[in-house]
Amino acid sequence: MENRKEExxxxxxxxxxxxxxxxxxxxxKITYTWWEPxxxxxxxxxxxxxxxxxxxxxxxxxxxxxxxxNRLIVPPRSFCEYCYGPTEDWVELKDTGTIxxxxxxxxxxNANRIEExxxxxxxSIDEAYPKPMGFMHYFGEMSKDEIHIGMKVKAVWKPEDExxxxxxxxxxxxxxxxxx
Amino acid sequence: xxxxxxxxxxxxxTLFRRRxxxxxxxxxxxxxxxxxxxxxxxxxxxxxxxxxxxxxxFDGIHMKGENLLDGAAGAGKPYVRVFNxxxxxxxxxxxxxxxxxxxVADVCLVVAxxxxxxxxxxxxxxxxxxxxxxxxxxxxxNLVWLFAxxxxxxxxxxxxxxxxxxxxxxxxxxxxxxxxxxxxxDPNITVDDxxxxxxxxxxxxxxxxxxxxxxxxxxxFVSEDVARQYxxxxxxxxxxxxxxxxxxxxxxxxxxxxxxxxAARMAYKMAGISNPRKDIDFAEPYDPFDYKxxxxxxxxxxxxxxxxxxxxxxxxxxxxGDLPICPSGGLLGVGNPIAATMGQKVCELYWQLAxxxxxxxxxxxxxxxxxxxxxxxxxxxxxxxxxx
Numbered sequence: 001m002e003n004r005k006e007e008x009x010x011x012x013x014x015x016x017x018x019x020x021x022x023x024x025x026x027x028x029k030i031t032y033t034w035w036e037p038x039x040x041x042x043x044x045x046x047x048x049x050x051x052x053x054x055x056x057x058x059x060x061x062x063x064x065x066x067x068x069x070n071r072l073i074v075p076p077r078s079f080c081e082y083c084y085g086p087t088e089d090w091v092e093l094k095d096t097g098t099i100x101x102x103x104x105x106x107x108x109x110n111a112n113r114i115e116e117x118x119x120x121x122x123x124s125i126d127e128a129y130p131k132p133m134g135f136m137h138y139f140g141e142m143s144k145d146e147i148h149i150g151m152k153v154k155a156v157w158k159p160e161d162e163x164x165x166x167x168x169x170x171x172x173x174x175x176x177x178x179x180x
Numbered sequence: 181x182x183x184x185x186x187x188x189x190x191x192x193x194t195l196f197r198r199r200x201x202x203x204x205x206x207x208x209x210x211x212x213x214x215x216x217x218x219x220x221x222x223x224x225x226x227x228x229x230x231x232x233x234x235x236x237x238f239d240g241i242h243m244k245g246e247n248l249l250d251g252a253a254g255a256g257k258p259y260v261r262v263f264n265x266x267x268x269x270x271x272x273x274x275x276x277x278x279x280x281x282x283x284v285a286d287v288c289l290v291v292a293x294x295x296x297x298x299x300x301x302x303x304x305x306x307x308x309x310x311x312x313x314x315x316x317x318x319x320x321x322n323l324v325w326l327f328a329x330x331x332x333x334x335x336x337x338x339x340x341x342x343x344x345x346x347x348x349x350x351x352x353x354x355x356x357x358x359x360x361x362x363x364x365x366d367p368n369i370t371v372d373d374x375x376x377x378x379x380x381x382x383x384x385x386x387x388x389x390x391x392x393x394x395x396x397x398x399x400x401f402v403s404e405d406v407a408r409q410y411x412x413x414x415x416x417x418x419x420x421x422x423x424x425x426x427x428x429x430x431x432x433x434x435x436x437x438x439x440x441x442x443a444a445r446m447a448y449k450m451a452g453i454s455n456p457r458k459d460i461d462f463a464e465p466y467d468p469f470d471y472k473x474x475x476x477x478x479x480x481x482x483x484x485x486x487x488x489x490x491x492x493x494x495x496x497x498x499x500x501g502d503l504p505i506c507p508s509g510g511l512l513g514v515g516n517p518i519a520a521t522m523g524q525k526v527c528e529l530y531w532q533l534a535x536x537x538x539x540x541x542x543x544x545x546x547x548x549x550x551x552x553x554x555x556x557x558x559x560x561x562x563x564x565x566x567x568x
Contacts, residue, residue, distance in 0.1 A: 008535070008536070008538055008541075009536075009538055010358060010360065010536075010537065010538025010539045010540065011191070011218075011531045011536040011537065011538065012191070012192060012193045012214060012360060012361065012527075012531075013360075014214075014360065015193070015194065015195040015360040015361040016194050016195060016210040016211075016214070017194040017195030017196075017197065017200045017201075017202055017207065017210065017394075017395070018195075018200060018201040018202060019195065019197045019199070019200065019201075020197075020199040020200060020201045020297070021199070022198075022199070025199075030201055035240060037240065041313070043313050043314065045314055049314050049315075053314075073431070075315055075428070075430075077428075081426045081428065082426075100333070100430075100433075101329040101330070101332050101333035101336070101434065102329065102332060103324075103325050103328030103329050103332060103381045103382055103383075103384070104379075104381065104382035105322060105324070105325055105328065105380075105381035105382075106379055106380060106381065107304075107322045107324055107325075107380055107381055108320070108322065109304075109308055109320045109321060109322050110301060110302060110304060110305050110308075110322075111301075111302045111304035111305075111322060111324075117382075120319070120321070120325050120329075121329060122329060122430045131433075132430070132431065132432070132433055133431050134430055134431070135315060135430045136315070136316060136319060136321070136430055137319065138319065144382070149332065149333070149336045166318055167314075167315050167318050167319060168318050168319070
């Protein structure tokens with residue numbers, strides 16, 4: 001019985017396709033065509049994001065309420081995606097929060113390897129709710145051994161004259177010191 | 181509501197490799213032809229065709245569905261391309277299912293194709309285009325960051341050791357040894373190999389990740405009215421489910437994929453499954469990363485939250501265990517041509533349930549299997565339940 005079972009063919013019975021190695025392309029062993037697109041975009045930021053990014057330019061993290069769902073939302077938007085009603089009552093939030101999750105990355109955006117790792121993660125902003133409620137950003141003034149989930153952090157802002165209404169108006173989040 | 185039961189009567193799959201010489205059209209043709217031969221079907225018999233293929237930016241061909249059309253036996257037919265990121269591998273067959281279940285088609289071909297190797301210097305470059313342009317992109321993110329952050333959250337909430345996650349990569353790369361299409365099968369890989377592999381974005385290491393791949397897969401679906409004309413042993417699609425959570429991923433706790441649970445409940449309800457842990461004999465959860473298999477076992481309600489690593493450590497999820505998981509070898513072992521992972525997540529259900537999986541066959545004549553895919557910004561789940 002066991003033997004009969006083993007005689008059954010494995011599906012798929014064959015695996016069509018021709019493997020090409022990177023070197024086959026480099027050495028022009030196969031023919032190919034090449035195209036480098038040139039395309040650019042300018043995105044208008046919309047109502048909610050324009051206000052949020054203007055806030056960042058002024059050194060403030062802004063949130064907005066959905067009273068129906070009892071949410072104080074950041075990043076803010078024009079509507080609540082759950083109850084589908086409009087948001088209202090914008091408020092300034094303290095620039096402190098808790099690390100919800102993080103990574104220590106040795107990859108750049110194009111998957112190239114880098115020596116000095118990037119500390120990146122999600123900050124749950126203290127006054128916003130329900131948790132987690134926040135955004136992705138870099139971490140600094142801490143080592144890869146010190147960073148941990150639950151760590152209290154505070155925004156480090158660019159000097160006022162260098163801010164341009166971008167998420168990068170915050171340079172990174174640093175550990176929240178005892179006196180702050 | 182559902183007018184016809186839907187049967188699977190044939191499947192096909194190409195080689196999966198980092199790069200294949202064949203064009204996307206040619207790969208679609210090869211996989212479709214195999215499925216049609218398996219089912220005893222010719223192009224003229226097809227009422228409709230569904231194509232699943234993921235971001236256009238990989239190929240650099242917008243209107244990609246139309247580009248692939250001729251290779252997918254779609255010319256002159258009602259044809260549609262569906263796409264929802266990594267969820268496409270199970271969403272394309274869901275779309276094929278509703279073509280037949282609605283009574284609109286008796287015979288439907290589902291083709292899934294991906295060529296990631298065309299994109300230089302690396303398909304990661306194309307992934308840059310999926311991020312939110314206002315808040316995320318200015319931070320120059322790499323897609324692996326997302327998974328690293330989700331994995332870290334999952335590990336920390338449940339206090340999971342990395343070695344218990346690495347066991348998934350070992351199991352799947354070993355399972356893939358029995359798969360003729362496999363890109364990264366490895367009969368000798370160990371947990372230490374995974375733990376010692378290159379650190380990419382902690383906690384994600386090189387062997388925690390499935391590779392980018394070229395490949396295609398295909399399935400033939402028929403209605404209950406004609407199934408017996410083609411085969412004595414149809415495999416039935418009993419339930420389908422899909423669900424997507426908010427794109428605002430930094431406002432969600434990533435430790436549990438609640439959208440997977442919603443999609444699973446939808447599919448189980450349709451399939452009449454009240455106790456998935458007892459009723460389901462094996463599963464093909466989406467495993468682009470080793471921790472995702474565990475995350476998705478929990479999302480599919482096959483175990484408690486945080487329990488999947490324990491089941492894995494105890495051997496329950498091995499091919500000869502009580503709940504075999506990814507007997508195909510999964511994405512980690514066979515490869516990850518996004519949409520074409522239909523080959524592991526749905527074609528494998530068919531091969532296992534039909535007793536055609538040969539070297540990969542689960543012992544004990546499995547009766548019910550569930551396949552699942554996952555995608556977008558950690559938000560999309562697609563689920564299919566099949567029965568012998």
